[in-house]
Amino acid sequence: MTRTTKIIGGTVLGLIAIFAMALVLFMNYDWNKAKPWLNTRVSDAIGRPFSINGNLSLTWEKPPTRQIGWRNYIPWPHLSGEDIRISNPDWATASPYMTQIKRVHFSVDLLPLLDKKITIPTVELESPDVSLERLSATQNNWSFKTSETPSEWKLALGEVVLDKGTVKIKDAVKHADITANIDTLDDKQIAASKNTYGVGWTLNGSFNKEKVSGSGKAGAVLSLQNQNAAFPLEADVKVGKSVVVQVKGTITKPSDLAAIDMRLHLAGASMAGLYALTGIVLPETPAFSTEGHLTGSPNRSGGNWVYDKFVGKFGSSDLSGSVTYQSQENGSPLIRPRLSGEVVSNLLQFEDLGPLIGADSNASKENRGVAPVQPSDKVLPVEKFKTDRWDSMDADIKFTGKKIIRSKDLPLDNLVTNVHLKDSVVTLTPLNFGAAGGNFSSNIKLDGREQLIKAEMKMSARHLKLKKLFPSFEAMQASLGEINGDASLSATGSSVSSLLGNSNGEVKALINQGSISKLLLEEMGLNIGNIVLTQLSGDKQIEINCLASDFAVTNGIMQTRSFVVDTQESLTDITGQISLVKEQLDLKINPHSKGLRVISLRTPLYVTGSFKNPKISLDKGVLALKAGGAIALAALAPIAALAPLVAVGPGQEHGCAALLAEAGSKPQAPPPGKTRTDRPVKN
Numbered sequence: 001m002t003r004t005t006k007i008i009g010g011t012v013l014g015l016i017a018i019f020a021m022a023l024v025l026f027m028n029y030d031w032n033k034a035k036p037w038l039n040t041r042v043s044d045a046i047g048r049p050f051s052i053n054g055n056l057s058l059t060w061e062k063p064p065t066r067q068i069g070w071r072n073y074i075p076w077p078h079l080s081g082e083d084i085r086i087s088n089p090d091w092a093t094a095s096p097y098m099t100q101i102k103r104v105h106f107s108v109d110l111l112p113l114l115d116k117k118i119t120i121p122t123v124e125l126e127s128p129d130v131s132l133e134r135l136s137a138t139q140n141n142w143s144f145k146t147s148e149t150p151s152e153w154k155l156a157l158g159e160v161v162l163d164k165g166t167v168k169i170k171d172a173v174k175h176a177d178i179t180a181n182i183d184t185l186d187d188k189q190i191a192a193s194k195n196t197y198g199v200g201w202t203l204n205g206s207f208n209k210e211k212v213s214g215s216g217k218a219g220a221v222l223s224l225q226n227q228n229a230a231f232p233l234e235a236d237v238k239v240g241k242s243v244v245v246q247v248k249g250t251i252t253k254p255s256d257l258a259a260i261d262m263r264l265h266l267a268g269a270s271m272a273g274l275y276a277l278t279g280i281v282l283p284e285t286p287a288f289s290t291e292g293h294l295t296g297s298p299n300r301s302g303g304n305w306v307y308d309k310f311v312g313k314f315g316s317s318d319l320s321g322s323v324t325y326q327s328q329e330n331g332s333p334l335i336r337p338r339l340s341g342e343v344v345s346n347l348l349q350f351e352d353l354g355p356l357i358g359a360d361s362n363a364s365k366e367n368r369g370v371a372p373v374q375p376s377d378k379v380l381p382v383e384k385f386k387t388d389r390w391d392s393m394d395a396d397i398k399f400t401g402k403k404i405i406r407s408k409d410l411p412l413d414n415l416v417t418n419v420h421l422k423d424s425v426v427t428l429t430p431l432n433f434g435a436a437g438g439n440f441s442s443n444i445k446l447d448g449r450e451q452l453i454k455a456e457m458k459m460s461a462r463h464l465k466l467k468k469l470f471p472s473f474e475a476m477q478a479s480l481g482e483i484n485g486d487a488s489l490s491a492t493g494s495s496v497s498s499l500l501g502n503s504n505g506e507v508k509a510l511i512n513q514g515s516i517s518k519l520l521l522e523e524m525g526l527n528i529g530n531i532v533l534t535q536l537s538g539d540k541q542i543e544i545n546c547l548a549s550d551f552a553v554t555n556g557i558m559q560t561r562s563f564v565v566d567t568q569e570s571l572t573d574i575t576g577q578i579s580l581v582k583e584q585l586d587l588k589i590n591p592h593s594k595g596l597r598v599i600s601l602r603t604p605l606y607v608t609g610s611f612k613n614p615k616i617s618l619d620k621g622v623l624a625l626k627a628g629g630a631i632a633l634a635a636l637a638p639i640a641a642l643a644p645l646v647a648v649g650p651g652q653e654h655g656c657a658a659l660l661a662e663a664g665s666k667p668q669a670p671p672p673g674k675t676r677t678d679r680p681v682k683n
Helices: 003-028 031-046 069-073 111-115 187-192 271-278 350-357 362-367 387-392 496-501 518-524 528-537 620-634 640-645 656-664
Strands: 050-052 056-061 076-087 097-107 117-134 154-161 165-171 176-184 199-207 210-218 221-223 231-239 243-253 258-268 288-297 304-314 317-329 332-345 394-405 412-422 425-435 438-447 453-465 480-493 504-511 514-517 541-554 557-567 570-579 584-593 605-610 614-618
Touching (some): 031 050, 231 271, 258 271, 258 304, 288 317, 480 496
Antiparallel strands (some): 050 076, 097 117, 165 176, 210 231, 231 243, 317 332, 480 514, 504 541, 584 605, 605 614
């Protein structure tokens, strides 16, 4: 052996000896002596106090997972620390500590350290107590101080093994104060769940000023690296008095809360109640429930979500469809989140639409958490629209009600509307539905950018069949003809009642051909003799020359400009007004016969009273004069006593062409908040 070889060999043996001695010292070193140094370095790095208060130890173990080739024989250092604490910033109020952990275990792969990469396959946490707190969108206790220059060292954390513990959330932004308790499931529970779940949890607290409670199960191992590893989650949560949220599914990348794939069940007293939980503006409805497929991922703006192929009910109506909620587009946040999609009801109960405008009963209002504010003597809804929520999102939803179930008094079908919400302005363009063999078409705009809503409505009715308008009125069943009408109104207000009570515009309707029951006309004119004759000889149809109505609406008062029913045998004028402000009727019906009537007590009819309790009365003065004349003449001759009861009409047409031309012109309305300038009407 040469001298050089001896030197090299000795050097190598020396290095091995030094390394062996260092390894022995490293393995037997009391790491508790290093705690002050570690505590100081970590505290400086995160910008707040960090401490390991219990025992700190290091042991050498086989790699936790099988390695390739010779790497499988290199032991890994396994560190264990007890009573580890990370303090909260000074402004936090929920707890002095952000994190307290009874014990932490983890192993480190040595070889990646040569490439300045800290690889920790698994971290085991025993009895963690975590307190998360947020004061604003930019101030929270889980964001630590970061260095101005990026670190050359990288951390690769594989998975977290959960044990019993507590998580507290106090969020001033979402008005949340929730505590969740986590506990390990026993062997029987794990076996029952087919090894899907490892821990169970319960929670209590408040969210957006609503009480929250719930329970569920989750996986015991939370994978932070493997994007294909599905983390199972099951939850049953109740928010407020009625909202129930149930989910069951997986999260495939919990570190980013990405690729959420779950079955979602929602239920509550009203869809509007979901606003406190989701921030999504939905209409007032009767009690509802839906179930569908939820996919998506949250982000700082709220997340992008798809609720696909959901089915359910609201009230007695069915519901199905798909909706998408987006807070970002192409990676950039939107000015306001956007809700879009299509919703269908195959069998829609008309009364289930009442809560949308506050037209449901007080009992229904109380059930959906709204004060029963509707006065007992009022018909028009006084419940206010919640315009303060309209600025929280935009929306574009198509709703279709294929078959509408309603009382037989007015059959409706095929309701279609596109609901648009943008910058606090709601538009229904169009709002169409079928009725009485014809259809209603309207465009409605509600501008909620100011304290009072500015509303505009244009509506047209086409081809409404007379007999179908009154299906339960036997005298109308042989009638022919169609009604066409138009309305244009504008208003300011905060409810349906106040909007109509402040409305301005015009309402017009006409019939330019058709027929009507003679018996019905005779009854309207109180032509007793002709009623008897018609009953004996049989009813017949009288041709309608025209029916034309024209109302001017000023400050909620509908004033008749013309309202005439002209037939071959009679002419009926209707005058007066309808107060939408006070919900009062004040109409006078003046029937005029064009031919001879055998016995006629014809006298004006008055329609008065409230919308809730309308009244029909006769002009007793005119009726008394006719009766008195008959009694006086009866003393002279029995036949002469019939003279005051014989009416001869004018026998001339009323000029339908002019009426139809006026009624057929398009109605106009001033801008919302402006009053009509022609023929002002006092309230």
